[in-house]
Amino acid sequence: MTTQLNPRTTHYEFLGPPGATLISIGVPSMIYMLYFGCSEATGGCPPPISTENVFHAVTDPEWWKGLWDTQAALIYLAWYMFCVVAWAVLPGDQVAGTTLRTGGKIWYKINAFSTFLLALGITSGIILRYGPESFTFIYEKWVGLATASIVMSVVQATYVYIASFKPGKLLALGGNTGNFIYDWYIGRELNPAIGSFDIKTFNELRPGLILWVLINISMLCEQATRRGGLANVTDSMWLVLAFQGWYVADGLYNEPALFTTMDVTSDGFGFMLAVGDLAWVPFVYTLQARYLAFHPVELGPIATIAVILVNALGYYIFRDANGEKNDFRNGKNPKNLKFMTTKKGSKLLTSGWWGRSRHPNYMGDLIMALAWSLPTGFNTPITYFYVIYFAVLLIHRQRRDDEACALK
Incomplete structure (x- = not known):
């Protein structure tokens, strides 16, 4: 019966285990490359670099140590826990997902938009009370926060992979190959959860997506601090914040639409979705705002x-x-x-x-x-x-x- 419900996967995507390995290394590497390749700290976008300088940097243990920031990691952990507590405490309707292969359905609590509004309210209060310079810490601690999100992705992917071997789990049709690297990357269990807390859909909409907007706000505050106040923020920065903020708000407001997407109905939750949701979305999609923070465009x-x-x-x-x-x-x-x-x-x-x-x-x-x-x-x-x-x-x-x- 278990074999019929969770058949062995025979078809690989992403060129199989070698591709999964390369992407698992390549995605975090690209997050850092986009920062160091377009950053005021390194000298521009792109900065004047040479192969010799790059080799010297990545072979220097101090450079690798510089990717970790304990304070930034604690800030990121506090942010993630804020999202968890908001999910648990804020009211929200219960919505049924699509019918599973077992014939049953998962019920999801809908309050991502409320979490977004709460986060924006707190952020706005801080900025109005203490000025835009009070919210530039994300710009200043960007590398450490990105590292923390990548570590969180690895930890979650490993946890759900190990938990997927408990009896009674419904596996993703594409993540049950028996190869550790591939299944860890693609996601072995379809809907990993801790009680009623659905890990996959929570990560899809809350920590990374809302953080995307908060990072953009921090970039705007950085530009405002340099240019003498919010009144001097460039039109280009306001456009990026408005466009991307509206996109995120739209996705969170229409939260039930998520439950019919391929990510939820077909894909397991592994490193691919974890690093995409928690690290790639907030730290790559904010590239335009980060660039405008140190290179204003009118x-x-x-x-x-x-x-x-x-x-x-x-x-x-x-x-x-x-x-x-x-x-x-x-x-x-x-x-x-x-x-x-x-x-x-x-x-x-x-x-x-x-x-x-x-x-x-x-x-x-x-x-x-x-x-x-x-x-x-x-x-x-x-x-x-x-x-x-x-x-x-x-x-x-x-x-x-x-x-x-x-x-x-």
């Missing part, structure tokens, strides 16, 4: 309006397409969209946004990603890393979606 009214229109277009496509999909998955069809019934009995939309494009929500996401980078100007390609990376990520996800549709 856009002017015409360029500002143009960038706003680009972001608005992307958001409209993203939200409307996702709205159609989520309504349909939840048994609603207010637009009377056409659909086909597959051999497996499931239904696929064939009109509306999903009749025009295979993945219209991805297109909206990419247009928004471009709008988030445009405020940084065109002096460096590094601030456009997010757009390039996101395109690669979405192409890979599109291929996975197509494979899933083909099986239907």
Whole structure:
């Protein structure tokens, strides 16, 4: 019975264990590379570096010790625990997830948006009471905080991997190969939890996503401190904060939509999702704001309006397409969209946004990603890393979606 419910995985993604190993090393390395490759501390974006200097740095034990900051680690741990306590204490509705292979459903507590508002309220109070200079510590302790988030990712991935061997666990169909490295990376258990605390969905929306906005606010405060107050913050910085803050708020407000995504319904929770949620999202997606903190850019009214229109277009496509999909998955069809019934009995939309494009929500996401980078100007390609990376990520996800549709 256990074998039927949790069959052995025979298909590898990411080139199997070698690929999983390289990505597990490469993702944390890229987080640091994007910092040291675009940082005031190293001399620019990119800084004037040589192979000899890089080799000297990474072979120096003091450089490696410099990645760790005990105070920053304690700050990060306090932030994570704040999110846990907010999840437990703040009121929220109970929403059922999709039907599992066991026939049952997981019930999720919905209060990510409330946690976001609480965090913003506390942050705003600190800044209003003590000035923007009181919230620049994230800019100053960026490396230590990033290291702490990576350590947290490794610890969580290891914990859930070990816990997945307890009897009665429902495993992810793609994470039960028997190879330690691959299963640890991809995620062996589908829905690891401690009591009613669902680890995967909690990490997807709370610690990293909200921290993304808080880091941006810290970058804005750093620029404000240097330029003589919040009134002198550049239009480009306000745009980045507004665009990305709205994106995060939208995702948190529409929290139930998360429970129909591939991450939740199909993927296990391992290092891939842990480091993506906790480290990659907050410390890579804030690259534009961090750049603008030490390299201010004034856009002017015409360029500002143009960038706003680009972001608005992307958001409209993203939200409307996702709205159609989520309504349909939840048994609603207010637009009377056409659909086909597959051999497996499931239904696929064939009109509306999903009749025009295979993945219209991805297109909206990419247009928004471009709008988030445009405020940084065109002096460096590094601030456009997010757009390039996101395109690669979405192409890979599109291929996975197509494979899933083909099986239907």
